Amino acid sequence: MILARVTCPHCWHVFQAHETLWVAAHPSLRGDPRLGDDAHTRFLPSRFTPGGGALDELGAECTNLACPACHLVIPRLCFEHAPWFVSIVGAPGSGKSYYLASAVQMLRRHMPDWFQVSFTDTQADFNQLVVGYEEQLFVNYNAHKPAALNQLVQKTQVQSPEHHSSVIVAGQSTLRPRPMLFSVRPQQSSDRPQPSDQSSRVMCLYDNAGESFLSDEVAAASPVTQHLAKAKLLLFLFDPTLHAKFHNLLSSQNIPIASDMPLDAAARRQHLILTEMANRTRRHSGMAAGAKTDKILVVVVTKKDLWGPLLMRDHAGGPVVMDMKAATALGRQSRVLRLDKIEAHSQRLRQILLDSAREIVDAAEGFASTVLYIGVSSLGVQPRQDPASKKWVVAPQDIKPDWVEVPILYGLNKTVPNLITAGRAQSAKL
Template identity: 40%
Template sequence: MTARGQNLGVSLRSQMICPHCWTEFPPHELLWIAAHSDLRGDPLLGQDEQIRFLPSRFSADGKAIDVRGELCTGLACPHCHLSIAWSLLEMQPLFLSILGAPGSGKSYFLSSMTWQLRQTLRDQFAVSFTDADPLNNQVLSEYEERLFLNPKDDQLVYLPKTELEGQLYQSVAYGERRVWYPRPFVFSLQPLDGHIDYDKRRLLARALCLYDNAGEHFLPGGETPNSPSKHLALSEVLFFLFDPTQHPKFRARCKDHSNDPQMGDHGWSHRQDQVLLEAANRIRAHSGASSSDKLRQPLVVIVTKFDAWRALAPNLKLDLNQIVRRAGKTMSALDSNVLKSVSDTVREILNQHARELVAAAEGFSNEVIYIPVSALGCAPEIIGTSGMLGIRPRHIQPIWSEVPLLFALNRCTKGLVRVGTSRRGSRSAAAVHEDETESPVLLKMRETGT
């Protein structure tokens, strides 16, 4: 592959990291996935998988040719043999792990976030957000379709539980040992025409690798050598979902103000601070940090199901236009004043009702931000006598689901998404201007003439 990079019309990265097993390797070690249907049987992935091979023949446009003469398009990791999206050849990866107790709303949040980002990033930030590997992202695309593109929008639907070893985990057999890796959802992000740094698009582009972890993995004792979680240590920012409906004090305060079954008898409780402490321990173990060290990654505490606990925050009006503000003709910026004031309000509420969580979060990282979201914007209903919870797609109205990732993109990239501060009292389209003190990674924005 080395000499083939130019033929493919891409400039290759010198080192790559597999988003499945996190092995680092140079691109010329990449394997190709045979295309001919007879070429089946992989020692690591099983009899039904296509053969992985190091090619010796290439087409004129740099694609490998398998031993049966078929043109191949799929790439695979030389270590675990799982498939690797092309965008990882060119774009720096951005790992991001989503943690939370079972039932805290991770799967709904992830679906709502990616659905919203497809529009918000393109329309407001002139950034494209596309599936790097549609086949690998299929589970998530199906979730999005079920919730947001469902033709039977008055029927109750639900997302399946994230099984420990189900669709969201892929298994690899290294001899006798079988390892289950969390399936990454990989998205390509690049500036579009209209982005202030469109001419630096190759430099700014990132391959976002998201992990939806089964909550059970993070209950004490959940990690085994066969279910590794090294992505936590690689994550540039961590999302921890805190679910107030699982907290006894929140439930006691909200049950008379919410019709959500989760706030009543239907609710359950996990010690959510312990999930965070367990994650911190694993990251420290992977990175060799001492148990008293705070971690280098910023921590976003995403307080889910805002629709169910909004009675505790009557002054929070979470309108997207309040935080995503026009900063020029084609670009918007995140208003850091709004972000900070909402974070302070939410921290105060958590401090009143779940002090242990604030202590765990602030012991975890020096940089903690609290963001309320509602993936659904409404309460689920109990489905018949099954006891399961479902949602009618026509009721769904996400609240701020994309904000945590917009913040992460600002924090971890060199200007893909920008922050600014609103001028006092201004509500005009040009209400936000760049504030270089807000983020060390902020690039200077040229005058936009607004």
């Protein structure tokens, strides 16, 4: 089935299927007004093969589709399944890239097993960046060898071609963040004898550099962060180890902060980044200043391996799913997401933040009507200091991400019908 309206994951332009451009396949058809002289020409086709593929001017059969506004290639799945955008926002060094890698890795592992939902790359070349991060962290050939943290995943650069595509608009080169696109589809199970495509989504994630949210670094109108308006789920990554008062709280309780990250000016302004995110979301979605969004906002408190001792044991994490009574036709047990556990954890963490980083809670709750606080660790293990280099290191084989999948599973449960089932321990009703 083809969607009536398609959303471009590069520039968020919404268009109808018949407006779609095709990418010429003949090697001599080069040059495009948006993408430059080397790019294959984009065109509106008039000749097709019996199989439905377009023929370019020189008779070559084309396979790639492109957006009528920015001309960048859009995977076919985006024409069939509705998009589900997630925006990941946070200060430089707050752990966004690590989080992206570990969350994607955990969703790949757990969604099929727990919820009979497949989670796969839509098109390999789109996800190279995150797949590269995942390889470093989870399939590293030197998994036993401790590696410096800033080498496993490197800092995201504001203008790097790995993270952005460049498009010419009105004679000016403009950056578009590269989307990472995943197909999320219910599989057949006893609850879902005939899984419906209505619940399938193309999940679009972006790895922005922290600097893109500091208003003095990039103009507020920067198209790099316009995905905020489209997102159903906003993840604000707050790193408490970069927050002066929180930092002091940890020191006063003799909790060591195993980190090389400097407490610099950008880090001290984490709540301003959250406020900037709120303002940009309002502006891009035409909301009044001060209005609250109905998008789900999760304050993801990163690096729990460092500050976790502040949580009481009951609220520290642990299994986030429980078995649902009915066994599936496939002989597998279906699981449900434990909302009771997630909400209790959120309340406890909110209390800790109220005591030590109140401005974050105020900014979050002033912006969204649904706010959840989730502590995560992309490493799941404390780094240790290499005696020779004094750098903090971790052996990839020891990495066991902790609760990184929870914010996204929660967002899917709340916004996509019949995909991720959830329940509460006592009533366990779905």
